[in-house]
Amino acid sequence: MTTPPAEALRALRAQTPLVQCITNFVAMNFSANVLLAAGAAPAMIHCAEESGDFAGVVGALSINIGTLSPPWVDGMRAAIAGAQAAHTPWVLDPVGHFATPYRARVAQDLVDLRPTIIRGNASEILALAGEASDGRGVDASDPVAAAEGAARALAARTGGTVAITGAVDFVTDGARALRIHGGHPLMPRVTATGCALSSLVAAFAAVTEDPFDAATAALTLFAAAGQRAGPCAAGPGSFAPAFLDALYLARPEDLDWIERHAA
Numbered sequence: 464m465t466t467p468p469a470e471a472l473r474a475l476r477a478q479t480p481l482v483q484c485i486t487n488f489v490a491m492n493f494s495a496n497v498l499l500a501a502g503a504a505p506a507m508i509h510c511a512e513e514s515g516d517f518a519g520v521v522g523a524l525s526i527n528i529g530t531l532s533p534p535w536v537d538g539m540r541a542a543i544a545g546a547q548a549a550h551t552p553w554v555l556d557p558v559g560h561f562a563t564p565y566r567a568r569v570a571q572d573l574v575d576l577r578p579t580i581i582r583g584n585a586s587e588i589l590a591l592a593g594e595a596s597d598g599r600g601v602d603a604s605d606p607v608a609a610a611e612g613a614a615r616a617l618a619a620r621t622g623g624t625v626a627i628t629g630a631v632d633f634v635t636d637g638a639r640a641l642r643i644h645g646g647h648p649l650m651p652r653v654t655a656t657g658c659a660l661s662s663l664v665a666a667f668a669a670v671t672e673d674p675f676d677a678a679t680a681a682l683t684l685f686a687a688a689g690q691r692a693g694p695c696a697a698g699p700g701s702f703a704p705a706f707l708d709a710l711y712l713a714r715p716e717d718l719d720w721i722e723r724h725a726a
């Protein structure tokens with residue numbers, strides 16, 4: 464690892480990277496708040512008339528297919544072209560892509576554009592690699608361990624980094640792989656937590672050389688913040704603000720205490 468998570472968080476806070484998020488209607492507000500709390504600058508700019516131009520000036524781009532429609536796909540494609548022309552990293556969150564044939568097709572087309580990083584839950588990563596999954600909607604129905612081979616296969620196919628999240632997260636770039644512990648069981652009980660994480664992965668990709676380090680840093684910060692916020696919350700309603708506070712209060716050295724193991 465060239466940039467440890469603590470150093471990546473220092474860089475994020477020092478540089479406040481501008482992150483373009485083309486995300487779903489559910490996740491927009493929470494994702495923007497997560498980026499602001501962590502120390503990045505979000506901008507939700509999605510229409511095809513401007514998304515490509517904006518992608519040329521941001522630090523990173525986050526693409527999320529949660530609430531798809533054809534005009535939004537046009538905006539995504541324009542933004543990805545703009546990012547690629549500027550050598551800007553981009554992240555794909557393939558939210559519930561297996562739910563319908565349209566969504567699955569769009570997800571596979573976006574994978575073919577070789578995202579710098581893909582971040583999804585275990586059901587999404589299994590299905591994206593063409594393996595059987597128990598997924599129905601946007602939440603995971605499979606354990607992370609069952610999807611590790613799928614993540615490695617996707618990393619080989621795209622040449623990028625792939626992260627699977629769940630009780631224990633997994634990240635690989637095909638050559639290296641890590642498991643990251645921490646977090647809290649209330650995290651999947653707040654909608655758009657994973658979507659917001661994907662945008663935070665993009666924020667870290669803007670300030671680190673290596674996409675594997677960027678994904679690791681974002682997952683580690685979420686693990687630390689979830690672990691801190693969980694005991695302060697009575698349930699999902701009070702967890703969400705406590706989690707934003709924990710992202711804001713996280714010190715770089717706190718990330719050194721999150722358990723990570725080579726896989």
Ligand SMILES: Nc1ncnc2c1ncn2[C@@H]1O[C@H](COP(=O)(O)OP(=O)(O)O)[C@@H](O)[C@H]1O
Nearest residue numbers: 584603628629630646647648650651656657685
């Ligand atoms: N049971 C759990 N225990 C601890 N952390 C979890 C658990 N489930 C999910 N998380 C964390 O919640 C965040 C969102 O992951 P996940 O729920 O898998 O995404 P999605 O919302 O896309 O399904 C990640 O940081 C992940 O580590």
Ligand SMILES: Cc1ncsc1CCOP(=O)(O)O
Nearest residue numbers: 487489529601655656657658
């Ligand atoms: C509920 C829902 N429906 C379409 S997108 C979305 C949000 C999914 O968020 P996450 O993938 O972070 O759970």
Ligand SMILES: [Mg+2]
Nearest residue numbers: 558584657658
């Ligand atoms: Mg998700």
